Amino acid sequence: MSRTLPLASFTSISNKISSWSGTLAASPRFSPLFFSSQPRLSLFSSTPISHYVKNLPAILAMDSSKAGTVKELPVGLDEATEEEYASQCKLLQEFTNISSIDKAWVFKSESGIGSQVMFSISQPNLLANKRRKFMLSTSILKESNNNVNFQWAPFPVEMTGVSINIPSPSGSKLLVIRNPENESPTQFEIWSSSRLEKEFWIPQSTHGSVYADGWFEGISWNSDESLIAYVAEEPSPCKPSFDCQGYKQGAAKDKECMSWKGQGDWEEEWGECYAGKRQPALFVINLNSGKVHAVKGIAKSLSVGQVVWAPPVEGIDQYLVFVGWSANLRKLGIKYCYNRPCALYAVKVPLYKSEAAESDLKSMEELTVVNLTQSISSAFFPQFSPDGKFLVFLSAKASVDSGAHSATDSLHRINWPTDGKLYSSTKIIDVIPVVNCAEDGQFPGLYCSSFLSKPWLSDGCTMILSSYWRSCQVILSVNVLSGEVLRISTADSGFSWNVLTLDGDNIIAVCSSPIDVPQIKYGCLMDKATNTTGWHWLNVSSPIFKCSEKVTSLLSHLQFGIMQIPVKDVSDCLTKGAARSFEAIFVSSKVNNAPDPLIVVLHGGPHSVSLSSFSKSLAFLSSLGFSLLIVNYRGSLGFGEEALQSLPGKIGSQDVNDVLTAIDHVIEKGLVNPSKITVLGGSHGGFLTTHLIGQAPDKFVAAAARNPVCNLSSMVATTDIPDWCYVESYGRKGKTIFTEAPSAEHLTHFYSKSPILHISKVKAPTIFLLGAQDLRVPVSGGLQSRLTIAV
Numbered sequence: 001m002s003r004t005l006p007l008a009s010f011t012s013i014s015n016k017i018s019s020w021s022g023t024l025a026a027s028p029r030f031s032p033l034f035f036s037s038q039p040r041l042s043l044f045s046s047t048p049i050s051h052y053v054k055n056l057p058a059i060l061a062m063d064s065s066k067a068g069t070v071k072e073l074p075v076g077l078d079e080a081t082e083e084e085y086a087s088q089c090k091l092l093q094e095f096t097n098i099s100s101i102d103k104a105w106v107f108k109s110e111s112g113i114g115s116q117v118m119f120s121i122s123q124p125n126l127l128a129n130k131r132r133k134f135m136l137s138t139s140i141l142k143e144s145n146n147n148v149n150f151q152w153a154p155f156p157v158e159m160t161g162v163s164i165n166i167p168s169p170s171g172s173k174l175l176v177i178r179n180p181e182n183e184s185p186t187q188f189e190i191w192s193s194s195r196l197e198k199e200f201w202i203p204q205s206t207h208g209s210v211y212a213d214g215w216f217e218g219i220s221w222n223s224d225e226s227l228i229a230y231v232a233e234e235p236s237p238c239k240p241s242f243d244c245q246g247y248k249q250g251a252a253k254d255k256e257c258m259s260w261k262g263q264g265d266w267e268e269e270w271g272e273c274y275a276g277k278r279q280p281a282l283f284v285i286n287l288n289s290g291k292v293h294a295v296k297g298i299a300k301s302l303s304v305g306q307v308v309w310a311p312p313v314e315g316i317d318q319y320l321v322f323v324g325w326s327a328n329l330r331k332l333g334i335k336y337c338y339n340r341p342c343a344l345y346a347v348k349v350p351l352y353k354s355e356a357a358e359s360d361l362k363s364m365e366e367l368t369v370v371n372l373t374q375s376i377s378s379a380f381f382p383q384f385s386p387d388g389k390f391l392v393f394l395s396a397k398a399s400v401d402s403g404a405h406s407a408t409d410s411l412h413r414i415n416w417p418t419d420g421k422l423y424s425s426t427k428i429i430d431v432i433p434v435v436n437c438a439e440d441g442q443f444p445g446l447y448c449s450s451f452l453s454k455p456w457l458s459d460g461c462t463m464i465l466s467s468y469w470r471s472c473q474v475i476l477s478v479n480v481l482s483g484e485v486l487r488i489s490t491a492d493s494g495f496s497w498n499v500l501t502l503d504g505d506n507i508i509a510v511c512s513s514p515i516d517v518p519q520i521k522y523g524c525l526m527d528k529a530t531n532t533t534g535w536h537w538l539n540v541s542s543p544i545f546k547c548s549e550k551v552t553s554l555l556s557h558l559q560f561g562i563m564q565i566p567v568k569d570v571s572d573c574l575t576k577g578a579a580r581s582f583e584a585i586f587v588s589s590k591v592n593n594a595p596d597p598l599i600v601v602l603h604g605g606p607h608s609v610s611l612s613s614f615s616k617s618l619a620f621l622s623s624l625g626f627s628l629l630i631v632n633y634r635g636s637l638g639f640g641e642e643a644l645q646s647l648p649g650k651i652g653s654q655d656v657n658d659v660l661t662a663i664d665h666v667i668e669k670g671l672v673n674p675s676k677i678t679v680l681g682g683s684h685g686g687f688l689t690t691h692l693i694g695q696a697p698d699k700f701v702a703a704a705a706r707n708p709v710c711n712l713s714s715m716v717a718t719t720d721i722p723d724w725c726y727v728e729s730y731g732r733k734g735k736t737i738f739t740e741a742p743s744a745e746h747l748t749h750f751y752s753k754s755p756i757l758h759i760s761k762v763k764a765p766t767i768f769l770l771g772a773q774d775l776r777v778p779v780s781g782g783l784q785s786r787l788t789i790a791v
């Protein structure tokens with residue numbers, strides 16, 4: 001069996017962070033390295049890749065104490081290695097080609113019997129560094145034996161150039177938005193079941209691209225399907241130009257000769273993944289007239305997102321509810337950063353029905369905006385109950401208040417006034433509070449990265465959602481009136497589950513494991529009357545996750561388990577939750593005559609989690625004959641707030657020791673060969689990787705670090721999240737002492753926490769994968785370290 005470490009596989013490790021997986025391929029941080037000629041991510045190494053390809057089997061075969069001698073190995077690919085490398089590339093493509101379901105929508109079928117489902121599917125196009133998106137539909141037929149039969153369309157249809165699809169509330173229309181790649185207009189299309197009904201072209205002078213990022217993104221049809229509210233980039237500001245007559249206000253045409261066009265005022269952006277994106281603002285399009293209205297009255301300093309129409313009230317102008325992030329000071333990076341304060345706002349908007357659009361516009365000047373959630377530091381994902389009587393929302397207040405970039409969520413409710421009179425002093429009711437320390441086997445708290453667009457069961461008060469529960473993603477039912485939370489996906493297998501959509505009171509979901517490709521499941525509530533007797537999950541056969549025979553056969557030889565790792569040095573723990581065991585997912589071959597070489601896999605954040613779901617890149621690595629130890633060290637999401645908050649202030653020690661404890665655990669069990677251990681991780685996972693090879697130099701024979709945080713004292717000056725450096729290095733205190741101008745004492749403290757402190761001890765050959773335009777963990781830190789490690 002091959003033992004060559006496949007370099008190309010490090011490109012999509014972050015796909016495990018499910019809320020953002022759709023955007024990674026296009027991000028400057030995560031561009032595939034070996035399948036793209038893009039300049040944004042380059043391999044910064046003085047040594048050719050072939051050196052590692054050729055020598056890693058040798059490195060892995062070496063005694064770890066001799067790892068330092070790797071420098072003397074010859075450079076170049078022999079024929080056998082080249083062939084092996086080519087076959088691994090082919091296998092990687094086979095894994096990568098497995099499709100993923102991004103979204104699904106259910107429609108009542110025309111006949112009234114059964115339903116139809118539209119699946120939005122995607123597949124990476126490695127060579128183009130893009131994703132192919134397509135749609136596949138199916139009819140669900142309920143059979144007499146309580147079974148369901150999904151009848152799939154023979155082929156999917158590619159959605160070229162489509163940014164977003166949103167069906168109307170009745171399901172009779174489909175909005176398709178095509179964002180331009182240049183300065184062209186944005187295209188809105190309204191489709192019926194048989195044809196394109198309407199088409200609108202919105203010029204850049206009205207607004208830029210519609211947000212389709214899964215965060216600011218918000219598109220909402222009103223109840224009579226005549227208006228759509230949405231979030232788009234503000235129109236670009238006028239740029240001054242200069243010609244032989246001097247200064248001119250307003251833009252010069254790009255091609256005008258003898259003139260120089262200025263950039264205009266500098267506009268702040270929301271950091272990594274938002275480079276070049278203008279401020280998100282609120283718009284409403286009237287589908288009868290095609291007129292687009294910018295919603296007025298919203299403070300300039302507010303970035304808006306996640307808009308929804310409030311329930312209509314007879315004879316009264318309607319409210320739009322949206323999330324607002326204010327940025328009076330500097331806009332810090334927002335991706336992965338739930339610690340940015342935000343609130344729900346309501347704005348009364350005219351119905352845009354009058355003939356005289358001018359009067360609509362005039363009344364809009366007088367609009368006032370009400371902050372509905374003033375008493376809480378974070379409120380997002382607004383969701384009205386089906387009867388419109390209450391508004392439910394998620395809060396990351398634990399994250400905002402502590403400064404940790406992500407933490408345990410809480411769920412809240414506001415009773416919505418039926419008379420349309422709104423006040424900012426509206427009472428906020430707690431539905432699911434933050435769980436500090438979960439008892440064994442009990443709900444560990446809410447960790448929710450998205451809501452369904454229609455998450456309600458027919459009782460009107462039960463929401464179905466996905467959340468992290470230790471190393472698994474699970475499906476929960478939440479009664480938003482009583483606060484009752486039930487884990488409704490099966491708990492025994494260690495699989496991860498994700499809800500896709502609801503079909504009435506039934507659930508369409510996927511479940512998978514590190515060694516099982518996703519499987520579609522259809523969940524039925526067994527006893528509707530009492531609502532308590534649990535869910536029955538049917539297997540649905542589907543063409544979507546079909547993979548090659550080779551992949552199926554390789555996966556069938558693997559096994560996995562989730563290990564409980566007891567905390568060492570419990571006496572150092574300040575809270576009960578911090579002393580509780582953490583977890584590691586262990587994947588290995590079923591036939592273990594001699595233990596396979598091990599790859600330790602470390603997620604970033606650090607407040608993120610590696611789930612027990614299928615990851616193509618990790619399954620590829622295990623198929624090649626590596627065991628995997630995927631460690632959810634303390635600080636990961638899914639384990640309660642006390643365990644999470646035990647890490648800030650102790651990065652580089654507590655997390656490093658947790659990983660070493662997990663490694664010792666598998667060594668003691670005789671599951672791995674201690675002289676064939678490698679480690680990989682990105683971002684904070686790269687921080688851990690580089691710390692580990694410095695602090696435990698004899699433990700690792702090779703390492704791979706993607707965008708690693710190597711030197712906090714240089715990162716603090718260049719990253720889009722300098723506050724992260726403070727909170728993670730100092731703990732809670734970091735939030736209060738954060739400054740854009742770190743003192744010498746701060747810089748010394750950052751240095752003392754950084755992997756670079758240990759660099760002289762490193763022995764393991766290490767590959768660095770760096771994003772040249774990474775705003776989060778700028779390339780300079782990795783460059784500085786690789787020059788010093790210089791393998």
Ligand SMILES: CC(=O)N[C@@H](C)C(=O)N[C@@H](C)C(=O)O
Pocket residue numbers: 014017335336337405603604605606608682683684685709721724776777
């Ligand atoms: C909050 C954050 O982005 N932290 C980075 C240092 C990090 O580790 N990011 C992870 C999520 C990544 O994989 O990029």
